[in-house]
Amino acid sequence: MIVDPASTPQRDVYKLLIGSVVPRPIGFVSTVSTEGVFNLAPFSFFNAVCGDPPMVCFAISHRDPSKDTARNVAATREFVVNIVSEEIAEKMNLTSGDYAQGVDEFAVAGLTPVASEAVRAPRVAESPVSMECRVVQMIDLSPKPAGTDLVIGEVVRFHVKDEIVENFRIDPDKLKAIARMGGNEYSRSRDRFELIRPKV
């Protein structure tokens, strides 16, 4: 099948895109508004983008139930990315509803905000890893009215639960990260194999 996005309904193009680029890691992003209200929302257009210095990016569609995140990141230039383990998957999902502006999703999901070290946005106590970030760039990606902001941030602090890490190596069987597939599906990360990069 060959599909030209320019002549295909947008909904069908989107299904192809999110069904193909899988599994997508989840950035569970916590922010705070200038009025001090916490916000928490999951994003799967998320990944690391640079190793030195460590940077991550995530994209916010203006149609998402995540407009508070865009507003808070733009106003404070700070955010925290929390990693989603199997244990907190259902709570993460509770935060993905389209709540009214100003609703604190920590309270909705029963997750615990903890003060960060270097940024004002709180981190999620229940997450196995949290990364405090400062915004490097925000890019308006889409020319269409819906709009998408790509947020690029530098990690200024890592918080890692002691029991999942040894000599900076995170044990994936203890992290138990989940990732986003197409539709309503998620993938676990327990089913793994190893490939050694060839020496040339």
Add this chain to the structure above:
Amino acid sequence: MIVDPASTPQRDVYKLLIGSVVPRPIGFVSTVSTEGVFNLAPFSFFNAVCGDPPMVCFAISHRDPSKDTARNVAATREFVVNIVSEEIAEKMNLTSGDYAQGVDEFAVAGLTPVASEAVRAPRVAESPVSMECRVVQMIDLSPKPAGTDLVIGEVVRFHVKDEIVENFRIDPDKLKAIARMGGNEYSRSRDRFELIRPKV
């Protein structure tokens, strides 16, 4: 454990980053040089970034064995992202070696280049999905000498194997996408579960 990247060896910071942001989808990127030499290399700092129009991004570290990709993308403003299934995992890994400039990794790995429709870069015949892309932006992310380019591209054609798709929904059990973990590990995407987004 709390880690400040500014006061931690870069190698250890990198281990934390790639062990935490998992599983990362793999963009298997094919390009062609202005002299007509094909290039093929995998990138795990890769994801979708926009749904409308469909866009993807991937980051090229200048230390990676992937300098040909950066050169070709900058010169031609085009690339193809191919999805890596379990079936072609080992061939993908063969292309990740640090080969001399001008080596055609299609030949190294025994993969088949096929002419694209809208771009000059070839696609990988064996991939279940390929996305022909035109560059929207290339961003120099890292101020450090190592350097990292973030490439953002718009998908102008999808190629999807007929047997894995129905009504634009890609069957993940037929796609069998693999993803990158920390170290030398990869994750399959067969171990899944469903969560329904809450109605508010």
